[in-house]
Amino acid sequence: MVMKIINKVLTILMQLMWKVVRPEDLNLGDHVYRYGLYGLYSHHGIYVGNKYVIHFTRTESKRTIFPSLFKTSYKQEISSPCPECGYQESIHRGVVKTCLNCFQQDGKKVQSLHRYEYRWPLLRSKFARRGTCTTLLDTKLLHQVVDKANELHAENSFGDYNLINNNCEHFATYCRTDNRASEQAAFFSDCELKSKEAKKWIKKLLRRN
Known part of the structure; x- marks a missing residue:
């Protein structure tokens, strides 16, 4: 019985982590994502x-991204425009419209496309990789x-980018459901909270010794 449950969980994880969507299989309005930074995070958008x-990218308020880690000023790099869609990362910020190749670009590598899943049962979503599905x-x-x-692209009206409160996953889920939600943000926020609690506990321990 235990092995059946473990195998089921592993199957779900493999489906979410490795199932690749081909461009020709995409539907209008699909919420898509690709992995970045060796799979540590996922970048999200809406296929139009x-x-x-x-998709929603960093705005001019770059210091809102990991403010505690990046306290120094951000040095802007000049990028060349994409020959296909004209997207230029160093110039176009906020809500942008790009070709699939630009969306899939992670540094010099082009990542695979994945489809974000909705209506996932709460129990199954707890075992899924963050940023791959939602119960919404x-x-x-x-x-x-x-x-x-x-509409959001035309007006570039999704506010300032913030990793925890207003990121690309928030944007895509908002387009699909009118609710801003991000499983990745919830995870990072929980990690940050636990980190602060751990630091407080260590300080108290050191004061006693």
């Missing part, structure tokens, strides 16, 4: 057709999802 994705219901029609993504 013709091999284009609308995606009740909106797919053309409404595309319309919302296009």
Whole structure:
């Protein structure tokens, strides 16, 4: 019985971590993501057709990303525009519309595409990799999802980027459900909270000794 449960969990994990979606299999309004930094995080967006994705990237308020880690000023690097879609990372910020190749680009490597899953049972989602699924219901029609993504892109109106409170996963889930949610952010926030608690505990321990 225990082995059956373990095998089921492993199957779910493998499906979420390794299932690759081919560009030709994408549907309008799909919430897609790719991994970055050796799989430590996932970058999210909404597929809007013709091999284009609308996604949320860092804004001018770069110090909001890991503020405790990056206290020094950010040195902007000049990037060349994409020959296919014209996207230029050092210039285009916030809500951007790029070709799939730019969306999949992680440094010099082009990552595989994955489809974000909705309506996952709470128990199963707890065993899934962060940033791959949610228990939220995606009740909106797919053309409404595309319309919302296009609207936010046209107005570049999703606020300042913040890893915990306003990131690319928040953007994509908002387009699909009208709810800003990020499983990755919840995980990082929980880790940060536990880290602070651990530091307080260590300080108390040192004071006693």
